[in-house]
Amino acid sequence: MRKNIIPMLAMAFVVMSCDSMEGTLQTAEELTLQAKKTGLFQSGTREIKVPAASYTAKLSPTSETNINLEFKVNGKDQKIPFKIPKGTRLPEVSGKLDILSKDSGQPYDLVANVDTQSSSYDFDRTESCVVRYIPTQRCITTPSSRSCRMIPAHQDCDNRGRRHGRPGSGSQPTGQVCRDVPAREECVFRPQTTNCHIAQVAVYGSQLVNYEKITTTRNVAVDIAAAGRNVGQFNHSSSSSRDIALRSSDCR
Secondary structure, eight states, rough: OOOOOOOOHHTTSSSOOOOEEEEEEEESSSSEEEEOOSSTTTSSEEEEOOOOSEEEEEEEEEETTTEEEEEEEETTTEEEEOOTTOOOOOOOOEEEEOHHHHSSSSSSSEEEEEEEEEEEEEEEEEEEEEEEEEEEEEEEEOOEEEEEEEEEOOOOOOOOOOOOOOOTTEEEOEEEEEEOOOOEEEEEEEEOOEEEEEEEEEEEEEEEEEEEEEEEEEEEEEEETTTEEEEEEEEEEEEEEEEEEEEOOOOO
Protein backbone atom coordinates (compact mmCIF):
# COMPACT_ATOMS: atom_id res chain seq x y z
CA MET A 1 0.00 0.00 0.00
CA ARG A 2 1.20 3.49 -0.83
CA LYS A 3 0.22 6.38 1.43
CA ASN A 4 1.05 10.02 0.81
CA ILE A 5 -0.37 13.48 0.40
CA ILE A 6 -1.35 14.23 -3.21
CA PRO A 7 -2.70 17.80 -3.28
CA MET A 8 -3.65 17.97 -6.97
CA LEU A 9 -5.33 14.56 -6.91
CA ALA A 10 -7.17 15.31 -3.70
CA MET A 11 -8.78 18.32 -5.33
CA ALA A 12 -10.91 15.95 -7.40
CA PHE A 13 -12.37 14.17 -4.36
CA VAL A 14 -12.75 16.55 -1.44
CA VAL A 15 -16.07 17.82 -0.22
CA MET A 16 -16.51 21.43 -1.27
CA SER A 17 -16.36 23.90 1.58
CA CYS A 18 -19.86 25.16 0.76
CA ASP A 19 -21.33 21.75 1.76
CA SER A 20 -22.48 20.82 5.25
CA MET A 21 -20.04 18.79 7.31
CA GLU A 22 -21.33 16.22 9.80
CA GLY A 23 -19.15 15.18 12.71
CA THR A 24 -18.76 15.27 16.48
CA LEU A 25 -18.40 18.13 18.92
CA GLN A 26 -16.44 17.51 22.11
CA THR A 27 -16.51 20.24 24.80
CA ALA A 28 -14.01 20.25 27.68
CA GLU A 29 -16.03 22.65 29.85
CA GLU A 30 -19.42 24.33 29.90
CA LEU A 31 -19.73 26.81 27.04
CA THR A 32 -21.83 29.97 26.86
CA LEU A 33 -23.04 30.55 23.30
CA GLN A 34 -25.51 32.70 21.42
CA ALA A 35 -28.18 30.46 19.79
CA LYS A 36 -30.78 31.41 17.23
CA LYS A 37 -34.27 31.96 18.64
CA THR A 38 -36.68 29.29 17.41
CA GLY A 39 -40.08 30.65 18.49
CA LEU A 40 -42.76 31.66 15.99
CA PHE A 41 -42.07 35.12 14.54
CA GLN A 42 -38.91 35.41 16.65
CA SER A 43 -35.53 36.52 15.36
CA GLY A 44 -32.12 37.26 16.82
CA THR A 45 -30.25 35.15 19.36
CA ARG A 46 -30.44 34.13 23.00
CA GLU A 47 -27.79 32.91 25.41
CA ILE A 48 -27.59 29.17 26.15
CA LYS A 49 -25.34 27.00 28.31
CA VAL A 50 -23.73 23.95 26.70
CA PRO A 51 -22.56 21.33 29.24
CA ALA A 52 -19.21 19.62 28.78
CA ALA A 53 -20.03 16.49 26.77
CA SER A 54 -19.77 14.83 23.35
CA TYR A 55 -22.39 15.79 20.74
CA THR A 56 -23.33 14.74 17.22
CA ALA A 57 -23.03 18.01 15.31
CA LYS A 58 -23.08 19.59 11.87
CA LEU A 59 -21.32 22.65 10.49
CA SER A 60 -23.60 24.21 7.85
CA PRO A 61 -22.85 27.29 5.73
CA THR A 62 -26.10 29.25 5.25
CA SER A 63 -24.75 32.19 3.24
CA GLU A 64 -21.50 33.83 2.15
CA THR A 65 -21.29 35.54 5.54
CA ASN A 66 -22.67 32.96 8.01
CA ILE A 67 -22.09 29.40 9.13
CA ASN A 68 -24.15 27.50 11.71
CA LEU A 69 -22.94 24.95 14.24
CA GLU A 70 -25.96 22.66 14.78
CA PHE A 71 -26.42 20.10 17.57
CA LYS A 72 -28.84 19.09 20.33
CA VAL A 73 -28.55 20.41 23.88
CA ASN A 74 -30.71 18.66 26.46
CA GLY A 75 -32.79 17.15 23.64
CA LYS A 76 -33.45 20.46 21.87
CA ASP A 77 -32.04 21.43 18.45
CA GLN A 78 -29.78 24.45 18.64
CA LYS A 79 -28.22 26.53 15.87
CA ILE A 80 -25.16 28.55 16.80
CA PRO A 81 -24.45 31.18 14.12
CA PHE A 82 -20.92 32.36 13.38
CA LYS A 83 -20.52 35.40 11.17
CA ILE A 84 -17.65 35.15 8.67
CA PRO A 85 -16.10 37.75 6.38
CA LYS A 86 -17.46 37.55 2.81
CA GLY A 87 -15.21 35.44 0.60
CA THR A 88 -13.98 33.23 3.47
CA ARG A 89 -13.54 29.62 2.38
CA LEU A 90 -12.31 26.57 4.23
CA PRO A 91 -9.13 25.14 2.63
CA GLU A 92 -10.10 22.23 0.37
CA VAL A 93 -6.89 20.18 0.66
CA SER A 94 -4.81 21.43 3.56
CA GLY A 95 -4.36 24.61 5.54
CA LYS A 96 -5.67 26.68 8.40
CA LEU A 97 -8.54 29.16 8.81
CA ASP A 98 -9.18 31.47 11.78
CA ILE A 99 -12.60 32.96 12.57
CA LEU A 100 -12.11 35.41 15.42
CA SER A 101 -14.62 36.21 18.14
CA LYS A 102 -14.63 39.92 17.24
CA ASP A 103 -15.96 38.97 13.78
CA SER A 104 -18.12 35.92 14.55
CA GLY A 105 -20.52 37.35 17.15
CA GLN A 106 -19.70 34.48 19.53
CA PRO A 107 -17.49 34.63 22.67
CA TYR A 108 -15.08 32.08 21.16
CA ASP A 109 -12.61 31.92 18.29
CA LEU A 110 -12.77 29.11 15.73
CA VAL A 111 -9.49 27.68 14.44
CA ALA A 112 -10.02 25.22 11.55
CA ASN A 113 -7.27 22.88 10.37
CA VAL A 114 -7.68 20.83 7.18
CA ASP A 115 -5.53 17.83 6.26
CA THR A 116 -6.02 15.55 3.24
CA GLN A 117 -4.39 12.14 2.90
CA SER A 118 -4.40 9.86 -0.16
CA SER A 119 -3.59 6.14 -0.26
CA SER A 120 -3.62 3.69 -3.16
CA TYR A 121 -3.15 0.03 -4.02
CA ASP A 122 -3.27 -2.13 -7.16
CA PHE A 123 -5.70 -4.99 -7.84
CA ASP A 124 -6.70 -7.21 -10.80
CA ARG A 125 -10.19 -7.84 -12.16
CA THR A 126 -11.36 -10.21 -14.93
CA GLU A 127 -13.62 -8.43 -17.41
CA SER A 128 -15.54 -9.28 -20.57
CA CYS A 129 -14.11 -8.08 -23.89
CA VAL A 130 -14.65 -8.49 -27.66
CA VAL A 131 -12.22 -10.92 -29.32
CA ARG A 132 -13.37 -10.30 -32.91
CA TYR A 133 -16.38 -9.64 -35.14
CA ILE A 134 -17.85 -12.20 -37.59
CA PRO A 135 -19.84 -11.00 -40.67
CA THR A 136 -23.20 -12.78 -40.46
CA GLN A 137 -26.26 -12.57 -42.70
CA ARG A 138 -29.34 -11.44 -40.85
CA CYS A 139 -32.79 -11.67 -42.46
CA ILE A 140 -36.10 -10.15 -41.42
CA THR A 141 -39.30 -11.65 -42.87
CA THR A 142 -42.50 -9.63 -42.94
CA PRO A 143 -45.53 -11.95 -43.20
CA SER A 144 -48.23 -11.45 -45.78
CA SER A 145 -51.16 -9.28 -44.80
CA ARG A 146 -54.66 -8.42 -45.98
CA SER A 147 -56.46 -5.22 -45.08
CA CYS A 148 -60.04 -4.32 -45.97
CA ARG A 149 -62.36 -1.33 -45.76
CA MET A 150 -66.07 -0.87 -46.37
CA ILE A 151 -67.21 1.54 -49.11
CA PRO A 152 -70.77 2.68 -48.26
CA ALA A 153 -73.65 2.65 -50.74
CA HIS A 154 -73.91 5.78 -52.91
CA GLN A 155 -75.21 7.15 -56.20
CA ASP A 156 -73.08 7.54 -59.33
CA CYS A 157 -74.48 10.18 -61.71
CA ASP A 158 -73.51 11.14 -65.32
CA ASN A 159 -74.61 14.05 -67.52
CA ARG A 160 -76.28 12.77 -70.72
CA GLY A 161 -76.77 14.88 -73.89
CA ARG A 162 -76.30 18.61 -74.41
CA ARG A 163 -78.25 21.32 -76.22
CA HIS A 164 -76.88 24.54 -77.65
CA GLY A 165 -78.10 27.89 -76.43
CA ARG A 166 -77.83 31.33 -77.95
CA PRO A 167 -74.37 32.42 -79.10
CA GLY A 168 -72.26 33.29 -76.16
CA SER A 169 -74.61 31.63 -73.69
CA GLY A 170 -72.64 28.33 -73.54
CA SER A 171 -73.94 24.76 -73.56
CA GLN A 172 -76.56 23.55 -71.09
CA PRO A 173 -76.93 19.92 -69.90
CA THR A 174 -80.17 18.38 -71.06
CA GLY A 175 -80.39 15.79 -68.25
CA GLN A 176 -78.62 13.59 -65.66
CA VAL A 177 -78.58 9.81 -65.35
CA CYS A 178 -77.89 8.29 -61.89
CA ARG A 179 -77.46 4.75 -60.69
CA ASP A 180 -77.35 3.23 -57.23
CA VAL A 181 -74.02 1.65 -56.21
CA PRO A 182 -74.43 -0.87 -53.36
CA ALA A 183 -72.05 -1.00 -50.35
CA ARG A 184 -69.03 -3.16 -50.92
CA GLU A 185 -65.83 -4.34 -49.22
CA GLU A 186 -62.49 -3.34 -50.77
CA CYS A 187 -59.40 -5.37 -49.79
CA VAL A 188 -55.66 -4.98 -50.39
CA PHE A 189 -53.31 -7.98 -50.20
CA ARG A 190 -49.61 -7.54 -49.41
CA PRO A 191 -47.39 -10.57 -50.06
CA GLN A 192 -44.71 -11.84 -47.68
CA THR A 193 -41.31 -10.10 -48.02
CA THR A 194 -37.83 -10.99 -46.77
CA ASN A 195 -35.00 -8.43 -46.40
CA CYS A 196 -31.43 -9.51 -45.63
CA HIS A 197 -28.27 -7.63 -44.61
CA ILE A 198 -24.78 -8.40 -43.32
CA ALA A 199 -24.27 -7.70 -39.58
CA GLN A 200 -21.01 -7.73 -37.60
CA VAL A 201 -21.57 -10.14 -34.70
CA ALA A 202 -19.24 -9.83 -31.70
CA VAL A 203 -17.42 -12.84 -30.27
CA TYR A 204 -16.77 -12.28 -26.56
CA GLY A 205 -13.85 -13.37 -24.42
CA SER A 206 -12.19 -12.22 -21.20
CA GLN A 207 -9.11 -10.30 -20.11
CA LEU A 208 -7.32 -9.44 -16.89
CA VAL A 209 -7.35 -5.70 -16.12
CA ASN A 210 -4.98 -4.15 -13.57
CA TYR A 211 -6.42 -1.20 -11.61
CA GLU A 212 -5.16 1.32 -9.09
CA LYS A 213 -7.68 2.20 -6.37
CA ILE A 214 -7.08 5.68 -4.96
CA THR A 215 -8.76 6.63 -1.68
CA THR A 216 -8.70 10.22 -0.45
CA THR A 217 -9.64 11.17 3.12
CA ARG A 218 -10.18 14.76 4.22
CA ASN A 219 -10.02 15.55 7.94
CA VAL A 220 -11.32 18.82 9.36
CA ALA A 221 -10.65 19.75 13.00
CA VAL A 222 -12.19 23.00 14.29
CA ASP A 223 -10.90 24.13 17.68
CA ILE A 224 -13.11 26.31 19.88
CA ALA A 225 -10.77 28.64 21.74
CA ALA A 226 -11.16 31.17 24.56
CA ALA A 227 -8.27 33.43 25.51
CA GLY A 228 -5.85 31.22 23.59
CA ARG A 229 -6.88 27.90 25.16
CA ASN A 230 -9.01 25.17 23.58
CA VAL A 231 -12.35 24.52 25.27
CA GLY A 232 -13.84 22.26 22.59
CA GLN A 233 -13.33 20.73 19.16
CA PHE A 234 -15.49 19.81 16.17
CA ASN A 235 -14.21 16.93 14.00
CA HIS A 236 -15.31 15.90 10.52
CA SER A 237 -13.91 13.24 8.18
CA SER A 238 -14.98 12.27 4.66
CA SER A 239 -13.57 9.78 2.16
CA SER A 240 -14.01 8.95 -1.51
CA SER A 241 -12.29 6.62 -3.94
CA ARG A 242 -12.03 5.78 -7.63
CA ASP A 243 -10.49 3.04 -9.79
CA ILE A 244 -8.04 3.84 -12.60
CA ALA A 245 -7.27 1.18 -15.24
CA LEU A 246 -3.51 0.86 -15.71
CA ARG A 247 -3.00 -2.09 -18.07
CA SER A 248 -4.77 -5.17 -19.42
CA SER A 249 -3.92 -8.58 -20.89
CA ASP A 250 -4.87 -9.72 -24.39
CA CYS A 251 -8.53 -10.50 -24.95
CA ARG A 252 -9.01 -14.24 -25.38
